[in-house]
Amino acid sequence: MTATRSRWPVIAAFALVSAATQVLWLNFAGVTTVAAGHYAVSETAIGWLAQVFPLLYIVLSIPAGLILDRWFRAGLGTGAVLTALGAIIRLGGDGYGWLLAGQLVVAVAQPLVLNAITGISGRYLPEQDRPTGIAVGTASTFAGMVIAFVLSAILPRGDQLQLLLILSAAFAVVAAVILLVALRNEGEHRGSIVRGALRTTWNDRFIRKLCLLVVFPFGVFVALTTFSQALLEPSGVSGGVASTILLLNVVAGVIGCAVIPILVVRHRVEVRLLTTALVLTAVGCLVLAVIPGTVSGFVALAAIGFLLLPSLPIVLELVERRTGEAEGTAAGLIWLAGNAGGLLVAILTGLLVHHPFTAFITLAAVALIAVPGAWSLRPAVAAMRPPVPVDT
Known part of the structure; x- marks a missing residue:
């Protein structure tokens, strides 16, 4: 019977990290003007904190996919760790340089996480449950966007930006730890390496x-x-x-x-x-x-x-x-x-x-x-x- 067992806790842990990448991506979408004033940069510069994500995704998407096909758990775990690390780097100082450095690290991690939506469902869910697993994984990315919008709505002032970063980092770190624990056990449904x-x-x-x-x-x-x-x-x-x-x-x-x-x-x-x-x-x-x-x-x-x-x-x-x-x-x-x-x-x-x-x-x-x-x-x-x- 174990061959058909669904490992939903792993899917839930993945959903947390997936949501965290989106929270960190869009942290400043609702407070662009305020953030520009606080960090003494232009609104365009604040916009680049988000724009580095799609730009790096285009460059790194295929390499990330190849890594996940060959070393799935290691690749996804690395993505989770880099997501948390990037969030922590943003707390290094109250300056734009720290923000950009942290965003670049998270942007590198994002393809390793989001490209794994199908892979984690294929490895930890039997065939009949995979559409649901993929739907949950995808919905979590949009849920992360919602969390980012809500955070910026309840913490809209310049003197609240540090708290915004702390809460986002805490979420990312907790999500990464939960996923790393969940990934200790290998998935039951796949595991072969695809050449070419x-x-x-x-x-x-x-x-x-x-x-x-x-x-x-x-x-x-x-x-x-x-x-x-x-x-x-x-x-x-x-x-x-x-x-x-x-x-x-x-x-x-x-x-x-x-x-x-x-x-x-x-x-x-x-x-x-x-x-x-x-x-x-x-x-x-x-x-x-x-x-x-x-x-x-x-x-x-x-x-x-x-x-x-x-x-x-x-x-x-x-x-x-x-x-x-x-x-x-x-x-x-x-x-x-x-x-x-x-x-x-x-x-x-x-x-x-x-x-x-x-x-x-x-x-x-x-x-x-x-x-x-x-x-x-x-x-x-x-x-x-x-x-x-x-x-x-």
């Missing part, structure tokens, strides 16, 4: 199509998260209200990630959900273009978060099902493509930030471009499904 994992994975046309596909939803989400406040401001939406809208967007995404992927895999409607999410995201962006405002912002962005963010665990579950032991490398390719898409679409949206109508229309178009690609996945996804048992 990158070449094998990239030669899979299905994986290449998924990599291209995720560029678009990732890009739209990152652009909306980055520029919604600026794009809605001309319509009378204040910064405080915009922050609340974005918080609701991510909370809705957490709820969606915890519920939708499990139901989708159970009913075998993965492609239908991906297509629907892209179409309704485009509709939401069109609504914001035509009737921007507080009410439309709350409704559209909550709906987009609830439907679009669960696309990530669904894609990662398809990757895990397709690649098996090489899922670390495959997940690395997915995260690399997503982060690249986020940077590209965010840059494009930034160029249009003073033209909200055009910016929202552009984001709607970006979402719609991906619809044919998502729909074309149907034959490959259907071929990966196990046969339906027949009652006799």
Whole structure:
């Protein structure tokens, strides 16, 4: 019976570290101006404390995936330790240099953690529980974003920044210790080393199509998260209200990630959900273009978060099902493509930030471009499904 045992405590420990990486990434998202004044630097400099994460992810995603495929527990444990270490480094002094040094360490750790979402489910859960494990792991990343937004909301002043850093570091250290303890025991379901994992994975046309596909939803989400406040401001939406809208967007995404992927895999409607999410995201962006405002912002962005963010665990579950032991490398390719898409679409949206109508229309178009690609996945996804048992 042990061959089918689920090790949910390991998944929970991983979720804590995954959330911690996001907390540290977005610590200053809600207090950018205050932090710039406190540390006597520009707001752009504070922005770089977050921007180093996607930049380093693009560089390190594939190496991290290869490490996880070959030395999974050591690689993930290193990611957890570096996350905690980076958080501690930020406490070294009350200066910008310490912050940047700590952020760089955490940014190096992040691919080792996030690329392991599929791998930890594959090693510590039997096949029937893996979609749930991937959904939990993915939802934890968005939950970390929520924690970061809440912390900055309750500790908004310059004299509270040190407490903000201390609380974040405590969370990261505790999470790392819990995960290291949980990883003492090896997973029961996988363990073989894949030779030539990158070449094998990239030669899979299905994986290449998924990599291209995720560029678009990732890009739209990152652009909306980055520029919604600026794009809605001309319509009378204040910064405080915009922050609340974005918080609701991510909370809705957490709820969606915890519920939708499990139901989708159970009913075998993965492609239908991906297509629907892209179409309704485009509709939401069109609504914001035509009737921007507080009410439309709350409704559209909550709906987009609830439907679009669960696309990530669904894609990662398809990757895990397709690649098996090489899922670390495959997940690395997915995260690399997503982060690249986020940077590209965010840059494009930034160029249009003073033209909200055009910016929202552009984001709607970006979402719609991906619809044919998502729909074309149907034959490959259907071929990966196990046969339906027949009652006799």
